[in-house]
Amino acid sequence: MANNNELALVKKDTVDVVASKVKQFQEAGELHFPAHYSPENAMKSAWLKLQEVKAKNGNSYVPxxxxxxxxxxxxxxxxxxxxxxxxxKNQGYFIAYGKSLTFQRSYFGTMAVTKRVTGAKSINASVIYEGDDVDYEMVNGRIKNLTHKQKFGNLNKENIIGAYCVIDLGHDDVYTELMTIDELRQAWSQSQMWGKEQTKEKKGSTHDNFKQEMAKKTVINRACKKFLNSSDDSSLVIDHFMQQDEKIEEAQAQQEVSENANKEFIDVEYNEVEEDSPPQQEKEQETPTEPQNEFEQAAQDLDKQTQDEGPGF
Structure with a gap:
């Protein structure tokens, strides 16, 4: 780990710079925090976390x-x-893609931002099992008046057929998002822990062991993002909320390009040697290695809870 002097320099170039930028936003009236939120305390917590997190560098892990x-x-x-x-508060995690660090919201964080921006009273999700009685109306393309009757005997993770999330904005204004099991699996398939040919949850995997919770987390993320996407709020908070997934996808894409940069395939032409001809000595051809760029390193394994909220939910 870096010594205290090196850490102090990094802190000066990162934490102190961010604190100054946040202060500018506040003074300009572009940013307002809830009464219970302290940006200073949040950055202190983040700085402590950052000193513990490691990124994969070849076959080893480095700070x-x-x-x-x-x-x-x-x-x-x-x-x-x-x-x-x-x-x-487990509202997000720091994940390295190559040499690019990203902050990835957890679903707790997504709910917190949604409540802050919209003033939502509550955000709740429930799982639908085979045999449950679910009814709702479609009004102007939105789900309305959803009712869900459930029997205790139906509670079996192998019988999950869907999930829904309800965002209660008060004054009888409710936003509902509904997903089938196929839609949930399609979202899970974006996770790096999901195999290319995989169609269902692998036994013993996170998506299998905690299937109910994973379904709730996924539909909560979908509901909050869709609801905020339809919002006409152009605040700084919304801008950063929307940009986060784009930045993560960009970092992943650049990392993938870097990992494949040196994998050059050479198409070698050859002439068939006649049976009586002496074998020609083959000279091994060396391919020059391209210079590494900053995203050359492999990604940190997403074996954490939050990775299921990222582009894989």
Missing amino acids: ILEHCTKDSIANSLLNMVVQGLNPA
């Missing part, structure tokens, strides 16, 4: 504060603070 670029560290902290989130 992300040594491995990732200072710009990406600062941007991930700014993304966290603007959204009013705190990693100490």
Whole structure:
């Protein structure tokens, strides 16, 4: 791990810079935090977390504060603070893709941002099992008046057929998102832990062992994102909320390009040697290695709870 002097320099170039930027946003009236949220405390918690997190570098793991670029560290902290989130409350996680650090919201964080922006009273999700009685109306393309009757005997993770999330905005204004099991699995298939040919949950995997919770988390994320996408709020918070997935996808894409940059395939032409001809000596051809770019390193394994909220839910 870096010594105290090195850590102090990184902190000066990241935490202090972000704190100054946040102060500018506040003074300009672009950013308002809830009464219970302290950006200073959130960044202190984040800084402690950052000193513990490691990124994969070849066959070993190294501290992300040594491995990732200072710009990406600062941007991930700014993304966290603007959204009013705190990693100490499991509202998000820091994940390295190559040398690019990203802040990835958990579904707790997604709910927190949604409540903050919309003033929602509550956000709740439930799983639908085979044999449950579910009824609702479609009004102007939105689900209305959803009712769900469930019997205790139906509670079996192998019989899940769907899930829904209800965002209660008060004054009889309710937003409902409904997903079938096929839609849930399609979302889960975006996870790096899901095999290419996989169509169902692997026995013993997170999606299998905690299928009910995974279904709830996925539909909550879908509901909050869809609801906020339809919002006409152009605040700084919404901008950062919307940009997060794009930044993560961009970092993943650049990392993939970097990993494949040196995998050059050479098409060699050859002439068939006649049987009586002496064999020609083959000279091994060397392919020059391209210079590494900053995303050359392999991604940190997403074997954490939050990875299921990222693009894989």
